[in-house]
Amino acid sequence: MLFNSLQYLIFLPLVFALYWGMNHRSLKLQNLLLLAASYYFYACWDWRFLFLLVFSTGLDYYTGLKMKDAHSVRMKKFWFWLSIGINVGFLGIFKYYNFFAESFAELLSGFGFQANLWTLQVILPVGISFYTFHGLSYVIDIYKNRIEPERNIVDYSLFVSYFPLLVAGPIERATHLLPQIKKRRNFDYTKAVDGLRQILWGLFKKVVIADNCANYANVIFENPEAHSGSTLALGAVFFAFQIYGDFSGYSDIALGTSRLFGIELLKNFNYPYFSRDIAEFWRRWHISLSTWFRDYLYIPLGGSQGGTLMKVRNTFIIFLVSGFWHGANWTFIVWGLLNALFIMPSIILNTNRNNLDIVAKGKNFPTIKELIQIILTFGITCFAWIFFRAKDLDAAFNYVKGIFSDTFFNLPHFAGKYYSFGTMFFIFLLIVIEWLDRENNYGLQKFLSKKTKMARWFFYLFLIVFIFIYSGQEQSFIYFQF
Structure with a gap:
């Protein structure tokens, strides 16, 4: 179901x-x-x-x-x-x-x-x-x-x-x-309404964002030889928003549903694509799994108490096990290894806890430095997602090789390119809403709190209409396979 x-x-x-x-x-x-x-x-x-x-x-x-x-x-x-x-x-x-x-x-x-x-x-x-x-x-x-x-x-x-x-x-x-x-x-009527709002936001992320991104990511990933480097890079971005919309959307629906019954579940996502480094990303992505490995594997192994070498060893173990937890395929293990390598500089330099608060807290916009950090972190995250998405290692390495070819600066071109502009608009809408609500529990929680009741209901209706428009074919959630 x-x-x-x-x-x-x-x-x-x-x-x-x-x-x-x-x-x-x-x-x-x-x-x-x-x-x-x-x-x-x-x-x-x-x-x-x-x-x-x-x-x-x-x-x-x-x-x-x-x-x-x-x-x-x-x-x-x-x-x-x-x-x-x-x-x-x-x-x-x-x-x-x-x-x-x-x-x-x-x-x-x-x-x-x-x-x-x-x-x-x-x-x-x-x-x-x-x-x-x-x-x-x-x-x-x-x-x-x-x-x-x-x-x-x-x-x-x-x-x-x-x-x-x-x-x-x-x-x-x-x-x-x-x-x-x-x-x-x-x-509690207030909690129930809040739960319904979070369910609505989760459905929007799943049906409108994730499922539409999947259409274009699948086209590109299934035949990478036929696409330019720029198209392959765009395919990785589509998959990044697919898996985020899919899994965080599921979590939003789960938390909102539980709130209807008066039970609060653990927060599982905290705006991970606004992270300024990989350490921050992993504090914000799939939080319940990351903290599970921290408490039941990383700390029992010695955590960060035994010096740099022990921290490096334990970090590699955690990410390799995390990769293997996601699936029985070498692609997941390499994905975990890549994230361990990406986080290693901050572990060695002891800067992995530099960014504990949400970016630009109390401000409307990030600094130029923060914006560059967010873009770079998102970029290397997308690179790692290629291995997560690929069917095997050969496909992943060929995909990466295709990105770094002389066609990287060509204009992207793929089947359904012009139809994808609608999906890009919704991705932009997702980013704006979650940026404005990034200090709250989920993207739609306070977004319209200062608007009139009519404006709020109009926007909710807008989301519902597009959920129904794009919900013609039910698509399973990615993490059901794990």
Whole structure:
């Protein structure tokens, strides 16, 4: 069930009405309804994988209780590593087994040996990387005595399976989400309206920005040999806005949807394309994943406490693991390696925390220096996105080679070029709105706050009309494949 589908347009108001209709009865009933709705939401993708979600939930719930009640450190470690092993094992089998098998076969063939290794003919369970990380953080936090295990199975199951974040995040923490699940919630009209506004903005970014950028990015990436260097560079820019509109749009819809039910989710994007360096970019892009790796991998490895060499080593590990988390393909690993290389100067020079506040805070425009920094950061980010988008390394290197050819200064030309001007206008509109609202939680939050009610509704109608115009063919979200 896609957020941008007619099915979801029926599902959400129905769950909303039932949820608040039983508000006066019982919090337990509300949570049970949300859990049932979440399982139905997931089953709409493929009911056969519902058992995997339920099993993973039950495993981590039971593990948490057993670790708490363990009478020895040895037994606590046993239950901890059992849960970690099974969770990572499932993720490895479904997501990475074929990659390792095929890579090993290619390695053997390089030495003259032919190996026909058995591969799995299964689809990747949607959302497995996200709900697995929910469970892992919960188990780790209990093992480290940071939290107490949750004894209410419905509440814990809802924490793992809550439908707004189930298939593509944000990756929540038990310390943030579980207390909200256990606390009685009252309907707040202001929050609900704000949630609807964020959903609208998310749909605009997905349907109008991302899906239209995808049309032109696909044309260019699928046949790079036929295009000039300037066209290939433009294709990378189209993909940059495609993946941003797609994933941040999903996050906006998820956060807005959850706000309708009185639950606040972690902010996942904070205007990353206004970053002045790569370190700032990664503090603003996919925040829930970046902080997850920071807290559960980077810091346990020693973080930045052991000198420059340790910081360099740990940074490379984090980015390579992050790349591999995104997909079982060498392109993602190289993408992670490139970002590690881009961030390395600031790590070595200890300038990676120079830009903690949003750019030009309290001002209308950035300085010339800040503008140049933003453009350069966006440029190298687009360069890395080429490897993220390419089907394999050969395609990525050929694409890069094509950009840096003698046709780089030619005028871009591709199928649908003139139709793309409308998409470019909407990209410009996106940039303007998010720039003006960059000190708030999302792009449309305060943009029209000083306008008349009629002006606000006119602009909302403008967005809705174009969402319907461009929503003829439902397109899945990019991060569903991860």
